Amino acid sequence: MSTQPEVIRESDVSLHIRRVVSYIVLIFLACLCLFPFLFLIVYTTRSHVEIQQGFSLLPSKYFGYNFKNVMDYVQFPLYKGMINSAIVSFSATLLCVYFSAFTAYGVHVYDFKIKRGVYTFILMVMMVPTQVSALGFLDMVYAWNLDDTFWPLIIPSIAAPAIMFFMKQYMEASLPIEIVEAARIDGCNELRIFNTIITPILQPAFAVQAIFTFVGNWNNYFMPQLILTDKNKQTLPVLIALVRNASPSDDDQGKAYMYMALAILPVVIVYLFLSKFIIRGVTLGAVKG
Numbered sequence: 001m002s003t004q005p006e007v008i009r010e011s012d013v014s015l016h017i018r019r020v021v022s023y024i025v026l027i028f029l030a031c032l033c034l035f036p037f038l039f040l041i042v043y044t045t046r047s048h049v050e051i052q053q054g055f056s057l058l059p060s061k062y063f064g065y066n067f068k069n070v071m072d073y074v075q076f077p078l079y080k081g082m083i084n085s086a087i088v089s090f091s092a093t094l095l096c097v098y099f100s101a102f103t104a105y106g107v108h109v110y111d112f113k114i115k116r117g118v119y120t121f122i123l124m125v126m127m128v129p130t131q132v133s134a135l136g137f138l139d140m141v142y143a144w145n146l147d148d149t150f151w152p153l154i155i156p157s158i159a160a161p162a163i164m165f166f167m168k169q170y171m172e173a174s175l176p177i178e179i180v181e182a183a184r185i186d187g188c189n190e191l192r193i194f195n196t197i198i199t200p201i202l203q204p205a206f207a208v209q210a211i212f213t214f215v216g217n218w219n220n221y222f223m224p225q226l227i228l229t230d231k232n233k234q235t236l237p238v239l240i241a242l243v244r245n246a247s248p249s250d251d252d253q254g255k256a257y258m259y260m261a262l263a264i265l266p267v268v269i270v271y272l273f274l275s276k277f278i279i280r281g282v283t284l285g286a287v288k289g
Contacts, residue, residue, distance in 0.1 A: 040264075043257040051253040066258040073255065076243055078262060081236040086266070088150050088224075088235060089217040092157035096213045097206055099158045104167035105194055109180055119168075126161035130222065138226060148230050153223060163209050170205040207277030214270050236263045 043051060044066055045059040070078055107119055141152045175198065183193045199206075221237035228234050234242075240263060243256050 040257060040261050044254070044261045046254055046257075048252045048254050051257075062254055063258075066252075066254040069252060069255040070258045070262065073243075073259075076231070076239045078236075078239075078259060080232055081234065081239040081263075082266070084150070084228075084233055085218055085235040085237075088153045088220075089214050091150075091154045092217045093210050093213045095154065096157040096160045096163060097209050100160045100163040100209070101167045101199075101202055101206070102194060103164045104171055105198055107164075108168050108171045108175070109177065122161045122164060125159075126165060134223070134226070141227060147227055148233060149227075150233070152227050153217070153220070157213070157217070160213070163213065166209060167202065167205055170202065174205075175201055204277050207274040211271055211274055215267055218267055 038057065042057050042059050045061065045063040046056075047060065047062045047065070050056075050060055050062075103122075107115065107122075137152070137156075141147050146152050179197060179201075180193060183197055188197075219237055220235070221241065224235045225238050225241070228238065240256075240260055243259050
């Protein structure tokens with residue numbers, strides 16, 4: 001009779017040990033992920049001479065000095081790069097998330113003869129890297145006189161196979177067809193059904209994909225560097241590369257690190273704003289499970 005409590009006690013101890021080990025591993029991985037941000041923040045407080053002396057995580061006193069240098073940097077103004085990146089990123093994110101969800105809604109809800117073929121084709125397009133089609137895309141951009149404009153960076157975002165695939169998978173798990181059929185019986189058209197009924201259900205999915213899409217467009221260097229030649233229209237990643245490759249007479253690593261720290265600030269703000277929707281979606285999925 002005395003062995004049963006001992007077995008229960010041993011299992012509790014084993015569970016407690018596994019939990020402690022899991023927490024230690026997770027804390028270690030979190031610190032590992034946050035280390036580059038800590039490195040960046042510390043180096044924004046250091047001068048160019050101090051950075052040249054070698055690696056250090058000790059902060060210095062040049063944060064205000066570096067910030068002033070970035071704000072006064074006329075050759076590559078930060079605010080213009082932020083405005084350009086914001087125009088491209090917010091526009092592309094809005095179009096990408098909305099139309100990808102709309103496409104996923106059509107594929108998920110409707111039954112038609114070539115549905116499987118269309119879905120397979122979309123998945124095949126998802127496998128094609130951007131670099132493979134870049135040359136042909138650039139030829140089309142120059143042929144249509146769209147070079148040095150934001151349109152080639154915004155309009156193609158409507159076609160996003162990966163996000164469409166994610167949205168369809170989310171709908172299969174969270175969107176009963178009966179809701180759509182009931183709305184049709186009540187006389188709603190498809191556009192109203194999607195905008196007023198489906199969109200609130202997809203809020204967690206919208207939040208997740210909005211973060212990924214915004215970050216991807218905000219950090220996009222490849223296509224803007226090829227399309228945008230006017231300095232007043234260049235996005236932040238292009239300007240950061242120009243700052244990092246500045247001439248020796250204009251080289252200031254402290255200013256470059258401050259430039260990068262300010263460039264990622266909008267991404268952090270967007271994540272903090274949308275994170276509550278992600279947590280809500282995870283909680284809803286756990287309750288359903």
